[in-house]
Amino acid sequence: MKTFLFTLILFVSTAAFARLNVAVSYPYIGAITKAVGADKVDVTVLAKGNWDPHFVVARPSLISKLRRSDALIINGAQLEIGWIPPLIKRANNRNILPGTKGFLDLSASIEMIQKPSSVSRAGGDVHPDGNPHFHLAPQNILILARSVTAFLSTLDPLNRDSFEQNLQDFELLWTKEMLKWAATMASAKNRKVIEYHQNFDYFLQAYDIKGIATIEPLPGIPPSSRHTMELIDTIKTQKPCCIIHDVYHSTKTATYLHDKTGIKVVIMPHDIGALDSIESLSQLFDYLTSKFP
Ligand SMILES: [Zn+2]
Structure with a gap:
């Protein structure tokens, strides 16, 4: 009985302190996820910030990173269409499959601009769902941070309060920054x-x-x-x-x-x-x- 209890305590405490391993496609998503997840989350960024985000090479090192992940957050709106689907296929990791609770497509929470009226690529080759570069509006960063917070809270409900607190701190800081940028850009x-x-x-x-x-x-x-x-x-x-x-x-x-x-x-x-x-x-x-x- 003693051994059983000890094992149970060990199991519960390990579960409580196990950090989520979250893979993200681009550095900006990594920064939002770190801001909200802080010490409860390990973040792996797949693409480098000086690469063309539309054309990332699905190299083997990225497959092994995805294989070890508990979750995956992407920009979406087909920005990663050429490289994330092949990586997911080859990583063979059920945790990160689209449609499961370990997969988050950020574009779902954003009002997209330049949406083509017809379903063709006539409006260009790489923006068939509208303009996917929505993270460059500072107010969208707040929407994305809320979306990441909800996502992490579902994956790790024990740390929900911590994620919510980190989000509040981030929102306070970001709102101040936005005022500064608006003044500069006036x-x-x-x-x-x-x-x-x-x-x-x-x-x-x-x-x-x-x-x-x-x-x-x-x-x-x-x-x-x-x-x-x-x-x-x-x-x-x-x-x-x-x-x-x-x-x-x-x-x-x-x-x-x-x-x-x-x-x-x-x-x-x-x-x-x-x-x-x-x-x-x-x-x-x-x-x-x-x-x-
Ligand atoms: Zn583009």
Whole structure:
């Protein structure tokens, strides 16, 4: 009886202190999950922040990371369509299967913009469900943090109070940061910009900035000379302030447009780690707001 009780206590205490091993697709999800999960959760980030989020290589090291996970959180809206489904298939881990309680698709909690009216890829190759880069609106980070909190609480109900408390602390901090960023961005209102890809549309929308064109003719379609010539006209007539460029596409066309029109080209990070100096979510938005031309 004594041995049984001892074993039972040991089992219960181990269960109480076992940390959830949560895999996430992108660094920004890792940061939200760490903020809410804190010391109760181990987070494994699959993709690096300076990679093109649409085209991650499903390498074997990522399969073994997924094999060990208790849960998986993805961005969704088909951003990971080329790499997460093959990884899940090869990881052969029942804990993280879509539709189970160990799988969270963040896009389900977000009001998406640029949703195509027809179910085809005619609006571009990589955004068939609408624009999936919703984490770049700071107010969406709060929605995502609540979604992650509910998810972790379902997986680990014993630590629900801790997750809820961490969420409250995060919300307080983030709301203060949002006021600071809004103040910094007030003078940029109604400015016009060109992007390489529609990476920053949620960010632009958050601060009433107009994205008037992209260097890609359609999402995921590389620049063509005809479209580039049209852009030169757009720049001359509409006078956008700048080209906002991601870190992972070639700046060849942007440089060409700069040479032809004098337009400023600004490299902007889309995630933590996109630039070496960006190590947190706050630093990401500090950078985006302070470097915005
Ligand atoms: Zn995209």
